[in-house]
Amino acid sequence: MIALPDVRNAAARIEGRVRRTPVMEVDPTGFVPRGLPVPSKMWLKLEHVQHTGSFKARGAFNRILAASEAGRIPESGVIAASGGNAGLAVAYAAGQIGTKAEVYVPETAPPVKVAKLRALGATVVQVGVKYADAYEAAIKRAEDSGALFCHPYDQPDMCAGAGSIGLELLEQAGGLDTVLCAVGGGGLMAGVAAALEGQAIVVGVEPANAPTLNAALRAGKPVDVEVSGVAADSLGAGRLGEIAYAVAARTGVRSVLVTDDAISEARRRMWDEYRLVIEHGTAAAVAALRTGSYRPRAGERIAILLCGANTDPGDLTT
Structure with a gap:
């Protein structure tokens, strides 16, 4: 809430x-x-x-900056799952703050968004045909790597930033x-x-x-x-x-x-x-x-x- x-x-x-x-x-x-x-x-x-x-840049910055202030961004950086826009925002914010970003998107994500993600320096992983497939893969990767997970819409910092x-x-x-x-x-x-x-x-x-x-x-x-x-x-x-x-x-x-x-x-x-x-x-x-x-x-x-x-x-x- x-x-x-x-x-x-x-x-x-x-x-x-x-x-x-x-x-x-x-x-x-x-x-x-x-x-x-x-x-x-x-x-x-x-x-x-x-x-x-x-608009996603607002939430991404708030999420990553808040975590940085609290010392909660690990060496493995941040991870996001996205249909495109949320991932772009996380990749951009992470780059501005100086941390690594890994973004999971479905194989159906528009090529223009995938190209932009890579241009922003993110590691892009395409999984499945639906957002849910990318989300599940990103969650598992975050658990395994310890990276900070940036939910595209259901985290307080994301919502408040928006x-x-x-x-x-x-x-x-x-x-x-x-x-x-x-x-x-x-x-x-x-x-x-x-x-x-x-x-x-x-x-x-x-x-x-x-x-x-x-x-x-x-x-x-x-x-x-x-x-x-x-x-x-x-x-x-x-x-x-x-x-x-x-x-x-x-x-x-x-x-x-x-x-x-x-x-x-x-x-x-x-x-x-x-x-x-x-x-x-x-x-x-x-x-x-x-x-x-x-x-x-x-x-x-x-x-x-x-x-x-x-x-x-x-x-x-x-």
């Missing part, structure tokens, strides 16, 4: 290590289907321009009612919901064929789900994290689902209209408004977190 003090501590720890990413105010009428109420204000939080191309986005966003927007963000394992959602508790509601958006948050809220606990589709490389966790569920239940996080077609269309529209290149997983949050899956209130102040950009842009103009 994490709360606002944890997020504030994380923000102070990683200050100067991560970018304070900009916000872009946009015309809400371009995001809401005709006939639905129109928000009064809307912002895009451009976290996809963060180091390594995703939550620093929420503190930034609140300062930049000057007041919010709702924040929409994509959910995979839930680390981003948990951190932001903890940061904004009592000030704004977080809406978690997922592909209909990767509903980890939705399934957990229905079951009253995290449960295993089958995941597939265009966003599986970044939203491919098969189970919501325990921390994410606890924070979602405590803060009243809402869940909405979107289709793969809606995700792909939202991603293309962000390029066509704003020249922003984002991942399919990131585009899920945009799709929630564009399709009416999330129905805003008149006068609502909404922000959409654009959380990742590690994608092949080759299909954006086809």
